Amino acid sequence: MKLRSSFQARIACVLIALLLIVIGAVFFAVKAATGDAVHRQAQAQLEVGTRVFEGLLDIRGRRLRDAVQLLSADFGFRDAVSSADSATIRSVLLNHGARVNASDMFLLGMDGKVIASTVEQIPEGSQFRYDQALRDLKRSNQSMLIVPLQGKPHLLVESTVLAPLPIGRVVMGFSMDTAFAQELRTLSGLEVSFAAVENKTPGALISTQPDSLYPSLTELMMDSSKGQMRMTEHMSQRFLSQSLLLADTGGSSGGQVIALLQSPLDQAMQAFAPLDEKIFWITLAALFASLIGTLLLARSVSLPVRALAVAATRIGEGDYETPVVLERSDELGVLAVAINSMQSGIAQREQQLAHNALHDGLTGLPNRALAMERLGSAIAAERPVALLYLGIDNFRAINDTCGAEGVDQMLQQVGQRLQASLRPGDTVARLVANEFLLLLEHSDSDSAVAMADKLQQMLIKPQRVVNHDVTLDCCFGIAVYPADGNAPQELLKRAAIARQDATHLPGRLQIYEQGRDLAHQRQISLIRDLRHAASNGELMLHYQPKLDIRQGRVRQAEALLRWQHPQFGSVSPAEFIILAERTGSIQILTNWVIEESMRQVAEWSQRGLRVQVSVNISADDLLSGDLADRVSSLLKQYRVPAEQLIFEITESAVMREPEHALKVLNRLRDCGISLSVDDFGTGYSSLAHLKRLPVQELKIDQSFVRNLDETSEDAVIVRSTIEMSHNLGLKVVAEGVEYQHSLLLLERWNCDTAQGYLISRPLTAAAFEAWMAKPLTTPGLLVS
Amino acid sequence: MFSPVSQAATFTAAMVDQNGKPLNDVVLTLKGPPSKPVLAPKADMDQRDKEFVPHVLAVHTGTLIRFPNSDNIRHQVYSFSAPKRFELRLYEGTPSDPLLFDKPGVVVLGCNIHDWMLGYIFVTDDPWFGVSDDNGKLTLNDLPPGHYVATAWHPKIADMQPVPAGEFDVPAGGLQKSFTVAVQATSNQMPMAPAPSAFGDAFHKAAHE
Numbered sequence: 004m005k006l007r008s009s010f011q012a013r014i015a016c017v018l019i020a021l022l023l024i025v026i027g028a029v030f031f032a033v034k035a036a037t038g039d040a041v042h043r044q045a046q047a048q049l050e051v052g053t054r055v056f057e058g059l060l061d062i063r064g065r066r067l068r069d070a071v072q073l074l075s076a077d078f079g080f081r082d083a084v085s086s087a088d089s090a091t092i093r094s095v096l097l098n099h100g101a102r103v104n105a106s107d108m109f110l111l112g113m114d115g116k117v118i119a120s121t122v123e124q125i126p127e128g129s130q131f132r133y134d135q136a137l138r139d140l141k142r143s144n145q146s147m148l149i150v151p152l153q154g155k156p157h158l159l160v161e162s163t164v165l166a167p168l169p170i171g172r173v174v175m176g177f178s179m180d181t182a183f184a185q186e187l188r189t190l191s192g193l194e195v196s197f198a199a200v201e202n203k204t205p206g207a208l209i210s211t212q213p214d215s216l217y218p219s220l221t222e223l224m225m226d227s228s229k230g231q232m233r234m235t236e237h238m239s240q241r242f243l244s245q246s247l248l249l250a251d252t253g254g255s256s257g258g259q260v261i262a263l264l265q266s267p268l269d270q271a272m273q274a275f276a277p278l279d280e281k282i283f284w285i286t287l288a289a290l291f292a293s294l295i296g297t298l299l300l301a302r303s304v305s306l307p308v309r310a311l312a313v314a315a316t317r318i319g320e321g322d323y324e325t326p327v328v329l330e331r332s333d334e335l336g337v338l339a340v341a342i343n344s345m346q347s348g349i350a351q352r353e354q355q356l357a358h359n360a361l362h363d364g365l366t367g368l369p370n371r372a373l374a375m376e377r378l379g380s381a382i383a384a385e386r387p388v389a390l391l392y393l394g395i396d397n398f399r400a401i402n403d404t405c406g407a408e409g410v411d412q413m414l415q416q417v418g419q420r421l422q423a424s425l426r427p428g429d430t431v432a433r434l435v436a437n438e439f440l441l442l443l444e445h446s447d448s449d450s451a452v453a454m455a456d457k458l459q460q461m462l463i464k465p466q467r468v469v470n471h472d473v474t475l476d477c478c479f480g481i482a483v484y485p486a487d488g489n490a491p492q493e494l495l496k497r498a499a500i501a502r503q504d505a506t507h508l509p510g511r512l513q514i515y516e517q518g519r520d521l522a523h524q525r526q527i528s529l530i531r532d533l534r535h536a537a538s539n540g541e542l543m544l545h546y547q548p549k550l551d552i553r554q555g556r557v558r559q560a561e562a563l564l565r566w567q568h569p570q571f572g573s574v575s576p577a578e579f580i581i582l583a584e585r586t587g588s589i590q591i592l593t594n595w596v597i598e599e600s601m602r603q604v605a606e607w608s609q610r611g612l613r614v615q616v617s618v619n620i621s622a623d624d625l626l627s628g629d630l631a632d633r634v635s636s637l638l639k640q641y642r643v644p645a646e647q648l649i650f651e652i653t654e655s656a657v658m659r660e661p662e663h664a665l666k667v668l669n670r671l672r673d674c675g676i677s678l679s680v681d682d683f684g685t686g687y688s689s690l691a692h693l694k695r696l697p698v699q700e701l702k703i704d705q706s707f708v709r710n711l712d713e714t715s716e717d718a719v720i721v722r723s724t725i726e727m728s729h730n731l732g733l734k735v736v737a738e739g740v741e742y743q744h745s746l747l748l749l750e751r752w753n754c755d756t757a758q759g760y761l762i763s764r765p766l767t768a769a770a771f772e773a774w775m776a777k778p779l780t781t782p783g784l785l786v787s
Numbered sequence: 788m789f790s791p792v793s794q795a796a797t798f799t800a801a802m803v804d805q806n807g808k809p810l811n812d813v814v815l816t817l818k819g820p821p822s823k824p825v826l827a828p829k830a831d832m833d834q835r836d837k838e839f840v841p842h843v844l845a846v847h848t849g850t851l852i853r854f855p856n857s858d859n860i861r862h863q864v865y866s867f868s869a870p871k872r873f874e875l876r877l878y879e880g881t882p883s884d885p886l887l888f889d890k891p892g893v894v895v896l897g898c899n900i901h902d903w904m905l906g907y908i909f910v911t912d913d914p915w916f917g918v919s920d921d922n923g924k925l926t927l928n929d930l931p932p933g934h935y936v937a938t939a940w941h942p943k944i945a946d947m948q949p950v951p952a953g954e955f956d957v958p959a960g961g962l963q964k965s966f967t968v969a970v971q972a973t974s975n976q977m978p979m980a981p982a983p984s985a986f987g988d989a990f991h992k993a994a995h996e
Contacts, residue, residue: 082867167904167905168895
């Protein structure tokens with residue numbers, strides 16, 4: 004888990020970011036508030052200071068005026084002034100001016116002319132520059148005038164000299180010097196600067212500020228915007244500044260006196276520096292503490308989460324045993340409990356699923372998969388195992404009788420009985436509906452046969468199922484490891500083959516024979532291909548001539564089916580006919596045979612060859628019901644006379660459902676088709692039955708004919724059969740005639756027809772046609 | 788029955804300002820037919836209730852004027868006027884020597900310890916002169932009939948300079964004449980007498996009981 008993406012890191016980041024935002028906001032809010040407070044305070048200080056400054060100036064002016072007035076009332080002074088001697092007057096001005104610390108003194112006449120002056124620049128006899136301003140001042144009852152004088156700001160105070168009538172005005176000037184500025188600073192708490200401006204040129208600056216700031220202060224004072232409070236900066240020191248225009252005499256000389264009052268901000272700000280520092284340390288401490296706190300918090304969440312994730316992964320991998328241990332009472336603890344209960348639930352269900360997957364739902368027995376697994380493990384351990392494949396052959400019949408419910412009950416009972424009869428370590432499994440498999444450990448084929456026999460005895464006893472007594476028809480196939488194979492699937496298949504083979508055996512028990520699986524494979528292929536043999540043109544008919552013994556000529560032939568399989572080549576009818584009958588595809592073959600033989604007969608007829616052809620009909624054909632209809636329509640189609648066809652039927656075919664078969668036979672007979680009983684003598688031949696059949700011919704099975712001689716038992720059977728048949732009005736055909744003497748005997752016993760290799764083997768249609776064209780060459784017949 | 792010497796006429800002048808209101812303290816001097824000289828004339832400028840009484844005193848050149856003090860406090864009377872610069876040190880009662888005013892002109896009197904005290908002595912060479920009373924009336928008796936040149940002065944006259952008041956004949960039966968004198972508004976440059984304060988009254992009473 005990367006640190007950057009982990010939950011823990013994200014919680015920490017979010018919390019710290021939030022904290023930083025909050026602290027930042029607090030810091031800036033405090034900063035802004037203190038800055039604002041300082042600014043406000045400075046502003047208030049400046050405002051108050053400005054008023055104090057103005058008040059101080061006024062007080063100072065009054066005090067000076069009072070002093071000057073007092074001075075001007077001095078009798079000696081008045082005496083001197085009224086003497087009109089300018090030297091005397093100047094000396095008394097200097098003398099009395101010194102008493103009140105005045106720097107410049109003037110005596111003006113009532114008309115404003117300078118009578119006496121201590122300043123050279125203002126000569127006696129000239130009009131005093133500020134005469135009008137002084138008069139205005141007096142009119143507005145103010146005490147003093149501030150003017151630039153000799154490049155310096157001055158306070159001018161005037162007093163009238165009474166003698167006792169006004170005879171002159173004494174004007175005294177007080178220089179506004181650094182000491183004055185310092186005094187104002189002490190009282191107002193503001194930095195005070197003065198400058199006199201004459202002819203738009205600033206004079207020397209008088210200030211409480213350090214000298215280094217003078218140029219920028221002067222610049223600020225010369226700035227046109229007066230009377231406004233402004234934030235100014237001088238040599239990186241910040242001040243709240245206010246300029247006051249103390250005097251503006253206007254005119255061409257443009258004399259002005261400007262005062263600059265400043266409240267230093269940095270100093271006030273300095274008071275808040277400890278606060279900033281405290282906030283900084285608090286921030287640092289809070290950050291550190293929250294970092295630790297969030298890490299602990301995140302850890303307390305992320306560690307259990309990881310433990311839970313590990314547990315979930317473990318459960319995913321199938322480990323349901325290890326519980327999650329989380330000693331917590333919070334949501335994560337609840338989650339851990341939930342995971343534990345989920346784990347046990349999953350384990351339980353998985354067990355159930357596994358059981359279901361490996362067991363049969365109905366009987367509770369192991370299923371095929373489990374049986375295969377156990378077989379596999381036995382093979383892996385090289386333990387000899389016998390497979391006993393059990394099939395219930397009359398399953399369908401039981402189903403019809405007892406219904407699905409009964410079948411289920413029966414199967415359960417069978418399962419229980421099988422289970423009960425097993426040794427420990429052996430397995431009984433249900434494979435499909437009616438098939439069970441038993442695995443007998445440490446068994447060879449002999450003990451397996453013994454076991455099968457025992458089970459056979461047990462299962463053959465009738466059992467009560469849903470008010471029915473059911474007798475099971477079971478058959479067993481046995482395959483043995485290691486003798487019959489060493490792969491589970493192979494062994495199972497071979498056991499199944501053996502079981503299938505067993506169905507045809509009276510003992511209902513078969514041990515697998517080597518190579519049976521190949522034969523079985525061939526059978527399966529043949530069964531599969533049989534259905535398409537006719538349409539693929541793989542079928543053909545061979546014709547075996549039937550000799551009319553009495554007349555010594557051939558007018559009949561038996562159509563015999565031949566199959567040229569693309570893979571296996573020529574397949575014997577003995578092999579595929581049985582398969583066809585067993586798989587229900589015999590009708591396809593029979594239909595083809597009937598149609599083909601008709602076609603051939605018709606073809607031969609056109610060429611003048613008149614042959615009566617006999618065709619083999621199976622039991623299934625007889626029972627299908629529509630045989631007669633099909634035949635009659637085919638007869639019409641090929642325009643073949645019915646007399647030219649003989650249908651050969653075995654006795655057993657008729658015996659399966661005699662009534663139905665008889666009906667079909669009668670209808671066929673009605674069509675005009677001759678009927679023949681085939682293979683007579685092999686089945687349970689019944690004369691009474693034979694009498695009822697609408698047959699015209701009887702074929703003695705070749706097994707009686709092949710080795711026929713005068714003295715054999717067969718001779719008796721053949722001879723009596725011929726006689727019996729003739730007595731019943733039936734013609735007799737002898738099959739399998741291979742020897743001349745046999746033919747001679749048959750002739751002597753008045754057998755009607757002979758068929759066999761002596762006369763000819765089965766021939767293709769073309770060969771048969773050619774054979775018929777040749778004269779008959781049979782020696783015996785020729786002799787006779 | 789009237790001898791030429793004893794022949795005399797009465798001249799009555801009514802002084803008004805430019806607004807036609809009767810004006811007091813106007814000095815009117817007449818220069819006319821020759822008359823007998825006045826020998827060693829004397830006059831008093833009294834100080835009463837911290838005021839000069841009379842406020843305006845017209846005298847002939849060469850008059851000896853005494854400055855009696857009728858107050859129970861001391862005064863220090865002075866004048867820086869060119870016709871007569873003098874200073875009488877703090878005194879009570881009447882100073883020993885009267886002062887001789889031998890030059891014509893206006894002498895403004897002050898008291899060095901009472902700045903609001905102001906008095907005028909108009910010194911003239913003319914033989915006939917008088918000061919108008921509170922009704923602006925001025926009467927000169929025993930004038931020989933004849934032709935007269937009149938000059939007028941008032942403390943509030945412009946530049947404090949006497950102005951000609953015209954020429955006229957005074958018949959033997961006397962003459963009544965009205966004169967208009969332009970005066971300036973009261974100057975505010977003069978200190979006013981301090982209002983008596985409660986403390987001052989109490990102090991004064993305590994001092995005199």
